[in-house]
Amino acid sequence: MTRRLSRVQTIALGFLLIIAAGTVLLMLPAASRNGESAGFLNALFTSTSSTCVTGLVVVDTYSSWTLFGQIVILVLIQAGGLGFITIGVFFSIFLKRKIGLKERNLIQESVNTLQIGGVVRLVRKIVFYTAIIEGGGALLLMIRFIPQFGWLKGIWYGIFHSISAFCNAGFDLMGQFEPYGSLTTYYDDILVNLVIMALIILGGIGFIVWDDISVHKWNVKKYMLHTKIVLTMTVVLIAAGSICFYLFERDNLLAGMDAKGQILSSIFGAVTPRTAGFNTTDTGAYTEASRLLTVLLMFIGGSPGSTAGGVKTTTMMVILLYIWSSLRNKKGLNIFGRRLDEDSVRKASTVFFINMLLASVSALLMCGLETALPLSDIFMEIFSAIGTVGISTGITREITTASKYLLIFLMYSGRIGSMSFALSFTEKKQGSLVKLPIERITIG
Numbered sequence: 300m301t302r303r304l305s306r307v308q309t310i311a312l313g314f315l316l317i318i319a320a321g322t323v324l325l326m327l328p329a330a331s332r333n334g335e336s337a338g339f340l341n342a343l344f345t346s347t348s349s350t351c352v353t354g355l356v357v358v359d360t361y362s363s364w365t366l367f368g369q370i371v372i373l374v375l376i377q378a379g380g381l382g383f384i385t386i387g388v389f390f391s392i393f394l395k396r397k398i399g400l401k402e403r404n405l406i407q408e409s410v411n412t413l414q415i416g417g418v419v420r421l422v423r424k425i426v427f428y429t430a431i432i433e434g435g436g437a438l439l440l441m442i443r444f445i446p447q448f449g450w451l452k453g454i455w456y457g458i459f460h461s462i463s464a465f466c467n468a469g470f471d472l473m474g475q476f477e478p479y480g481s482l483t484t485y486y487d488d489i490l491v492n493l494v495i496m497a498l499i500i501l502g503g504i505g506f507i508v509w510d511d512i513s514v515h516k517w518n519v520k521k522y523m524l525h526t527k528i529v530l531t532m533t534v535v536l537i538a539a540g541s542i543c544f545y546l547f548e549r550d551n552l553l554a555g556m557d558a559k560g561q562i563l564s565s566i567f568g569a570v571t572p573r574t575a576g577f578n579t580t581d582t583g584a585y586t587e588a589s590r591l592l593t594v595l596l597m598f599i600g601g602s603p604g605s606t607a608g609g610v611k612t613t614t615m616m617v618i619l620l621y622i623w624s625s626l627r628n629k630k631g632l633n634i635f636g637r638r639l640d641e642d643s644v645r646k647a648s649t650v651f652f653i654n655m656l657l658a659s660v661s662a663l664l665m666c667g668l669e670t671a672l673p674l675s676d677i678f679m680e681i682f683s684a685i686g687t688v689g690i691s692t693g694i695t696r697e698i699t700t701a702s703k704y705l706l707i708f709l710m711y712s713g714r715i716g717s718m719s720f721a722l723s724f725t726e727k728k729q730g731s732l733v734k735l736p737i738e739r740i741t742i743g
Contacts, residue, residue, distance in 0.1 A: 311715050314350060314379070318711070321346030321375045330368030337363070340703060347707045349375035351714035352606055354469025354576030354689020355680075355706060357696045361474030366455075372470060373459055379714065380466025380502070380606040381429060424513065425506050429465070432501055436461035439494045443485075464498035466606045469576020469689030479693065486579040487560035492567055499575040500537075503601030504529055524637045525613065529602045532612035540569025540596055547588040552580045572596035574607045576689020582679075583692040590675045590692075597686040598654070608687030608713050610654050617647035650716075658685050661709055668702045669694075684709035 304312065325342035328334050337345075337358070344357050345364075349372045358364075364372065437457040445453030456472055463470045469481075476484050485491040508526045515521040522530075545553065545565040553561045567579045572593045585593065600609010620632040621644055632639040662681045669677060676692045683690045684706045695706070 307715075314711065314715055317375065317378055318343070318346050318350045321350060321371060324371045325364075325368060327367075330364055330371060332363060332365055340700060344703055344707055345372065346375060347710050348689070349468065349470065350379040351687050351710040352376055352379045352466045352468040352608075353684065353687040353710045353714075354463075355684060355691055355695050355710070356470070356479070356689075357703065359474040359478040360470050361472045362478055369459065369472065373462055376466050376468045376470065377462055380462075380468065381425065421506065421510055424510055428509055428513075432498065433458075433461050433465050436465060436494055436498045439490065443488065443490050460495070461498060464495045464575060464577065465502040467499060467502050467575045467601065467608070467687070468606075469571075471577065479696075481578045483579055483581065486564050486567075487556065489559070489563065492563045492579065495575075495577060496567060496570045499570055499573075499577075500533065503573055503575075503605050503607035504533060505602040505605035507604045508602065524635055524639075525603075527635050528613050528616045532616055533602070536573065536596065536599065536612070537566070537569050540572075540592065541566045543592050544568040544589060547586050547592065548580070551586050551589075552584060568593075569596065572686075572688055572690060574600045574609055574686050574688040576683070578690060582690055585692075587675060590679055593690060594678055594682045597682045597688045597690065598658070600686050600688075608685075610650050614647040614650050617643055618651055621648075654685060657709070657712065658682055661685070661705060664705060665698075665702055668699050668705075672698075680706065681709065685713040687713045 322339070322343045324330060325346055326336050326339065328336055330342075331337045336342075341357050344355075347353075348355050360369065360372065437454075437460075439457075440460055441453055441457035444456040447453065448456055459470075459472055462468075471481050473480055473482060473484065482491065482495065507523075508529050511523050511526040519527075542565075545561065548565070548568070549561070553564060556564065564580050567577075568589070571577050573596050582593075598609060599615050600611055601607020602612045616634075617632065617639060620634060620639070624630070624632055632644065658681055661684075662677055665677050665681060666674065672694055676694050679690065679692050680694055680698075682688070687710060695703075698706075
């Protein structure tokens with residue numbers, strides 16, 4: 300008898316099928332500007348990066364892919380950002396089909412909601428707000444792009460970059476100015492910077508937070524603890540990251556800019572590693588301090604149930620609270636007048652450790668494969684892939700085939716979640732009720 304797939308395995312398999320379909324489409328000659336097939340590896344890498352909303356590229360998106368290829372990439376980004384479960388359930392709702400318990404469980408797992416009740420209503424909200432936010436972002440970007448590129452290209456550029464930013468994908472079509480240059484030509488453009496950053500933040504705070512805010516509006520006291528932690532961490536990381544980026548780059552990349560350019564570049568440098576992948580400054584020219592800052596921000600990432608990757612803001616908050624509580628020799632993790640349960644601590648520790656272990660092992664492997672590359676470049680690439688960020692110092696297109704397959708694996712495991720990826724290979728078995736004797740060991 301065929302074994303039924305668990306929720307995690309269903310989601311993992313679904314992403315694999317989407318990546319496979321995208322690979323086939325991108326291998327078609329119609330997807331490449333030169334009229335020839337892009338080849339299996341380039342198509343697979345691009346499809347994985349699009350579906351896992353990462354943004355790492357082995358070929359420039361504008362100069363290598365036709366309009367058909369760009370549309371395929373955008374569809375993959377949207378499917379990967381919202382999650383194919385969410386999109387599938389929405390179409391079922393639209394067609395007035397009954398949503399069973401199995402589908403509701405999949406929705407709960409896909410968007411990381413805390414309870415199964417109300418998940419169908421949440422799907423409606425997710426699709427509705429996504430359409431409003433992406434549509435609004437596209438219209439605002441068209442204000443800049445239509446005068447610059449003309450009506451048709453300006454409209455397409457507005458739509459493409461709005462969806463890419465909201466889904467935290469980092470794909471861009473600015474290669475006509477400079478291949479792999481991302482948004483560097485708009486480093487001091489207030490409209491483009493603010494719209495892209497707003498889309499990244501809105502996509503990265505999570506669907507659960509949206510729902511909570513839509514219900515309680517500006518009544519912060521009634522927000523769930525999850526929402527308060529996410530918003531607090533988001534503000535702190537952006538503010539601290541912006542200040543640090545300015546201090547680290549004021550005599551380097553920011554030296555020749557006016558005050559407006561320095562402020563916008565500093566804030567963008569703190570927002571985009573969580574986990575968008577766009578850049579308005581040359582990431583290859585970062586100081587070592589800025590690279591380390593970027594790696595830390597990429598490792599943390601966005602928030603649960605969002606379009607972003609990383610270990611998530613809530614995980615870091617729980618880890619920090621646990622360390623602080625242990626140092627003060629206090630029991631229980633208290634924040635905002637509430638106490639966190641032990642399961643949250645256990646899960647946060649597991650997610651943190653698995654991601655760090657996966658990144659460390661991958662970095663060791665890549666160092667062995669790419670002996671000529673600096674360690675900081677390799678670390679940027681590894682954490683960018685596992686955090687589904689897309690920021691690169693430019694080595695993605697130069698590394699060996701084995702390293703590219705390693706990054707493909709990291710992007711995939713990072714999108715479905717490292718813990719979920721590990722669980723997808725295991726059975727859900729009832730644990731033994733028998734407990735072994737306790738014996739103490741020395742720690743520290």
